[in-house]
Amino acid sequence: MPLDFVRHVESGINHLNSDDWLIPETVRGLTDVDFVTLPLQQRDKLFRCAKQFCTIAQAAPNVDDAQTASARAALTTIWEILRPYRTPESRKILNTLWECWQDKSVEYVRKWIPTFDYQLGEDSTGDPAIWIWLILNDDVDIEAPITRVELNLLRIGFDVRLREAGIDRTPYVSVWTQSDARERSVRIGA
Amino acid sequence: MSLSDELLEAAKYLLRQNSNKPSDAAIRRSISTAYYALFHLLIEAATSHLVTEVTQQAVLARTFDHSKMKQVCKSVKDDKLPFLGSAVPDELKQLATTFVELQEQRHDADYNRTRTFAKAEAKDFVMRAEVVFSQWAAVRPTPIAGPFLLLLLVGEPKAR
Numbered sequence: 232m233p234l235d236f237v238r239h240v241e242s243g244i245n246h247l248n249s250d251d252w253l254i255p256e257t258v259r260g261l262t263d264v265d266f267v268t269l270p271l272q273q274r275d276k277l278f279r280c281a282k283q284f285c286t287i288a289q290a291a292p293n294v295d296d297a298q299t300a301s302a303r304a305a306l307t308t309i310w311e312i313l314r315p316y317r318t319p320e321s322r323k324i325l326n327t328l329w330e331c332w333q334d335k336s337v338e339y340v341r342k343w344i345p346t347f348d349y350q351l352g353e354d355s356t357g358d359p360a361i362w363i364w365l366i367l368n369d370d371v372d373i374e375a376p377i378t379r380v381e382l383n384l385l386r387i388g389f390d391v392r393l394r395e396a397g398i399d400r401t402p403y404v405s406v407w408t409q410s411d412a413r414e415r416s417v418r419i420g421a
Numbered sequence: 422m423s424l425s426d427e428l429l430e431a432a433k434y435l436l437r438q439n440s441n442k443p444s445d446a447a448i449r450r451s452i453s454t455a456y457y458a459l460f461h462l463l464i465e466a467a468t469s470h471l472v473t474e475v476t477q478q479a480v481l482a483r484t485f486d487h488s489k490m491k492q493v494c495k496s497v498k499d500d501k502l503p504f505l506g507s508a509v510p511d512e513l514k515q516l517a518t519t520f521v522e523l524q525e526q527r528h529d530a531d532y533n534r535t536r537t538f539a540k541a542e543a544k545d546f547v548m549r550a551e552v553v554f555s556q557w558a559a560v561r562p563t564p565i566a567g568p569f570l571l572l573l574l575v576g577e578p579k580a581r
Contacts, residue, residue, distance in 0.1 A: 355528040356488055358495075373544055379552075382545070383515070390518065394499065401495065403525050411539035 233348060234329045235260030237316050244310050253291045253302055258284050258309070264366045264412040268350040269312070277312045280305040315351070320398070324349065324361065327396045331388040340381035343371045345409070354401060361400040363389065369408050382406065425465055428458035429554070432547045436540060448543045449530040455543075455550040456527035459520055462557060463490070467570040481574075487524060489576040494520045496577055497569065512556040513565060519549050519556075 236259070243257030258281045266274055287294055287302040294302075315321060328349065332341060346366045354360040365385070372378060389402045407415075422430075435451035436443050443451065464485050468478035494517035496502045497509060526546055529536050560566050572578075 354525050403522050405542045406545045407539045408541050415537050
């Protein structure tokens with residue numbers, strides 16, 4: 232989940248001057264279908280840096296100064312790429328979406344949605360908007376009644392909670408499967 | 422079958438193309454067509470509510486504005502039209518929400534070539550459009566339907 236990953240990376244960044252940042256947990260929570268809205272090059276860089284960091288962290292503390300510097304650079308690069316998710320508004324949005332996802336009324340859909348992503352901007356009529364992509368497990372039957380009901384509840388939840396949190400953006404919610412998310416990377420990269 | 426019904430069927434048909442592996446163009450057209458199914462559903466309802474002559478309905482239909490309709494629906498879904506009186510039924514709020522969303526998705530499907538669309542995404546939009554038909558059937562007989570349809574034509578009332 233993006234919230235998990237952002238929090239772990241932030242913890243690592245905040246502990247760069249101590250001994251406990253170079254651990255695999257610092258980049259925990261990243262899946263291959265996260266951050267689908269990032270430009271492809273940036274997304275590729277994020278994943279490469281996360282992999283690089285993790286490789287070095289797994290070897291720690293038996294790493295030399297060059298490796299430590301490399302890990303530090305990888306982590307700060309990740310932090311920079313995550314900038315759109317770190318603004319005060321974005322943090323509020325991430326937390327609000329997370330709360331919706333945690334709501335008891337959507338207990339089934341929570342098992343089917345391993346992650347989500349979002350993008351901020353203006354819609355075609357110039358109003359502030361948030362585009363949300365829910366990434367569903369490949370085996371989810373999008374036509375099944377329970378899927379329809381819970382996706383609807385989630386959408387309503389997003390709309391209501393974003394407004395209650397004072398986030399004046401119209402939500403536009405889309406669903407992708409995990410395969411869609413992986414294929415997008417392949418298609419655009421081809 | 423009305424035009425709106427046919428458009429909804431067309432939206433579903435597009436997603437079945439190429440043995441259920443629709444092309445990017447088919448996916449985009451499906452999303453766009455689903456939106457127009459809603460657009461025409463509401464226009465059909467509004468014009469038949471306002472005038473009785475079929476030829477007059479056809480002329481009146483051309484005066485509806487997508488942006489105005491979107492703004493009205495945004496206000497309905499956000500409960501920003503207190504003059505409508507009694508509590509807005511959930512069906513109308515959800516219908517309005519879907520209209521707003523699908524208009525935007527249609528805009529992207531038709532014009533935004535930097536965005537990738539997936540079949541699951543289009544299917545979801547088409548199914549949401551289909552639900553609107555039954556939501557409208559529930560709202561239509563209620564007192565709020567008339568004012569809502571009129572607002573779709575004239576836009577939101579001025580604040581002062």
